Amino acid sequence: MTGTAAIEAAALGKRFGRRGGWALRDCAFRLPAGRVCAVVGPNGAGKSTLLALAAGLLAPSEGEITVLGGRPGAARERVSYVAQDKPLYPQLTVAETLRMGADLNTDRWDASVAERVVADGDLNPKSNIRALSGGQRTRVALALALAKRPELLLLDEPMADLDPLARHQMMGLLMAQAAESGTTIVMSSHVLAELEDSCDHLLLVDGGQVRIAGEIDELLAAHRRVSAPADTVLDAHTVVESRTTGRQLTALIRPLAPLAADWQTGTPTLEELVLSYLRNPQAPTTKTPETVA
């Protein structure tokens, strides 16, 4: 293990109601500090539950989660969390909302950041939150989250309401924050393409489990896309997906031995990797060494 962890989870599970199903179960992973992490997975996979657990807004039903070295609640001052529905007080104006942020975070608040994020969106400070569009509300919520100068920024579907230009702008702002302050950023989306260029780390959540955890470059390098004759045996490797069409077999594998020279191989794209795992629920979990809790 190297460096400190922003989030660490062990045997983490969450169930809603005593008889409810498990939203998350047996989650174990470690997110090193300073990463920009994409949390991807289908709708209902458990992404929001995981983020709310990290924010300390939900308590685990079993197992534990550590944030910035302590209990999630204890680190609240150093964590910003923007929930999917961007909760804000509808009767306050934009300016009043920012003042509230300043008053609640006296030690950490950076008013210039908040004002800049809001001004970039041509928002009238005197507008009521109630009167704003979804995208404008997102902008105000992100202004609050960034001006707090958090060490860990948890964003649940942050870009869903934004038009492409605003999305690019906000993502640029987040990346600038990461570059300048080394902030750990965790953001979820079910649209992988939205996050691919901005994130260096991946958590794939599927069916309440963390199925992939690791540095994206490392994950891609650990897998190969293979085309070979249909009768090829792949037993020597970890097979994520394998399909036969006519005389040809195509597969996505994690090689555990040298590959035969006559196979055609290539490095998968991130999208190919994620889709292969999602199509094959029985495929083994993949975690790079630094992400093992």
Next chain:
Amino acid sequence: MVEYRIDRHSGVATYVQIVQQTKQALRLGMLEPGDKLPTAREVVEATAINPNTVLKAYRELEREGLVEARRGLGTFVRKGLSTTPADSPLRLELDDWAERAREAGLGRDDIAALFTAVLEKHFQGEPS
């Protein structure tokens, strides 16, 4: 100063695009020794890519001896690749040639194919 343009669909790794665009700027004389590259913060704010991608590109340029990182100050151009400034005779000749090719009825792709074929002939087997 150089401004990077990231093409997500080019199939070229993002950090390689930054390396290539920096070299292109050096070749065209838009960057000269002593010039400062934009900071990682500036690049990521404009392009929304991950900061590590920029740092990886700058490390690669440093490894090739083209730039150097000065602690606390930024990354600076060490060596130009300025073999063909905008007004060099070679560039003017090529410009002239392209004009004639067009007049002769060749399209953009035809000209590119011809140019690539000639390059191939002269630099066979050398890495690009």
